[in-house]
Amino acid sequence: MGLGTFIIRRVLLLIPTLIGVTILIFAVTMLLSPIQRAALYVRSPQQIRELPNIAAQYGLYDPAYVQYFRWLQQVLSGNLGFSITTNDLVLNQLLIRFPRTAEIVLPSIPLIIIIGIYLGVKSAVHRDHIIDHSTRFLAIFGWSLPTFWLAIMLLAIFYGYLGWFPPGTSGRPLGGAAVEFVTSSGSGWHTYTGFYTIDGLLNGQPWITLDAIKHLVLPTMTLVIINIALIIRIMRSSMLEALGKNYIITAKAKGLRNKEVINTHARRNALIPVITMSGLLTAGLLTGVIITETIFSIDGLGRMAANAALSRGVPDIPAVLGFALFACIVYVGANLVVDILYAYIDPRIRLG
């Protein structure tokens, strides 16, 4: 099977999963009464008073499968409803907030992977020595930390006590002056990418970039400390497996230096599982930084979902659903990318 056929087959397999995901998302909403679900169709805050009429008007008392196909049609045409907690269309909010989440997550990914691979290799090579024990303990240590507690402690120390790295202002990873500059119409600020670090440079305002970096240090640090354990663990075990293979013995018997054996022969082969993990980690972080965003006051996607889930009175279902849909697409997409990458690197997958 060629790589092209493999990709096509893999993409086709996505369809049942995506259909299942939409059914599950829809099933969760069906647990709510028609009145509560009518909020999906509200366009402005004023309409909230007319919810019972809207429920009847949009046929929320129809059989479930009729409603499901109607809902699917709306989602496919890009209509995700109106979110009460953000007072905006859900799709708009997803587009605005995605770069903010990505700005925290994307810098942490290379850090996690590079440090994780380095420590994992060290740990495997020095198996059962002090380096191995301490690395593994550090990994378990980070993995056991509650995210919100670590974030609060970092904030209390580096902001409350030392005053170095502040949390965001009005939902942006920026200080007060920078937010004023960015939001005022006279300043000539233009949003190119939504990433403040990049937009600062593109607008010729490097101080905004610096300010944004200062605000992104702590969230990134939180993510790195907690998630590095995953990569260390996978790298260690796959490296141990690779070191036990016959080709390593061959390489050593040939008289290669130990460093060369580890770096070129063992590590390269041990990297494959790490690629899988990295893809899943990226997807997981893009959709799962709810707590980090909440504590560092950055209005990303996770915070939108958290606020929506916590809203009292009329529940903000559209925002939660929009987020869930986004999360599923990211996850499914990451799986696809990983599979293709995997097939590209390891010919056994697509040939066997």
Place this chain on the structure above:
Amino acid sequence: MNIRNRLRTFKKEIEPQWKESKFTLHQIRKSPLSVIGIIIIVAFAIIAILAPTIAPPVGRDPFMVWKDGYFLTPQPPGSPVTRNTIAIRIGWTTHIFGTTGGEVGQVDIYYGCIWGTITAFRIGITVTVISLILGVAVGLIAGYYGGAVDELMMRFTDIIFAFPGLILAMALVMTMPPTLAIDAFFWIILAIAFIAFTIIGGRILKVSSGISLLLGVAGSAIIGVIYIYALNSPSLWTQIFPLNNLDKSLIALTIVGWPGDARLIRSEVLRVKQEDYIEAAKVSGCSDLRIILRHILPNAMYPILITASLGLGGIVLTAAALSFLGIGSPLGYADWGQMISFARSYVNIGMTYWWTFFIPGIFIFLFVLGWNLLGDAFRDVLDPTLRRR
């Protein structure tokens, strides 16, 4: 003579197991991390058992943390109890870990942390055990028989995995009805589902009677859950069980957690199934149930134990995160996550009120660390493929 003979054969029979157990104990003692893990878990178990003695309850419900009136600021560790006269009468003189709170009143951190240990054990063990039972049942059947059942299960877990766990749990807690209603039709439907699934197992899938019974239990359980969910109008003989937020998060965490266990067990079954001794058992005419229970399950046990231990920590972390966001446990309940959520407003002042977030956090961290160390050590100590290297 007879007894001595029997004893001798018994000794001979258990000799390999005895040797293995001794070896395992030796391995555990050799690995310092697992010893630390065990010490931490045992310490928490002792705290949980002694909770009524070391932190005598003040109110009617021991899980509601007692308050010491309303202060503007949290009281530091060691400050005297001044306003709650009932607490003073019982013998509380100082706030050992200080107080936290705000608009709900000044909550005693020491009491919350001690009784929160029981909550943590309850959440962790309940969710782990129920998801393991579900996961083992489904994983065994899917892995052993393969085919359509397996395909269906894999697609289903794919769907659950596509959601971020915390968000799915939040959505479930949010949409779950405040009461659980069970009526007469529930029992009728349960009985019909059980009979139907058992017949499907025996007649159509042609599996042994034990397995078809298992299939009946699993199938009727799923139908029952769906029925409870779908039921929203009271009917004949309706019994209402109130659900508080803690029960809701227990249910939500179980729903989120069991597909992972099922998948792991399935992959273990697939691995064990290829071994020669399974072929040998089949050839010698063992029933499916016997092969699954006596040959596959014991050999897949270690990964299950490891996952249970590692998963328990993760479940407690997720539950704490739910509480921290305000939807985990009822307000004022003894729960570590909620204790930290009280401290949110004191963070930006720096370390002035350090005890409000530091102390409950240490409890969560150590608890999770204990289970993770144990699970990680189990991996090296118990897994027969790794331990002899």
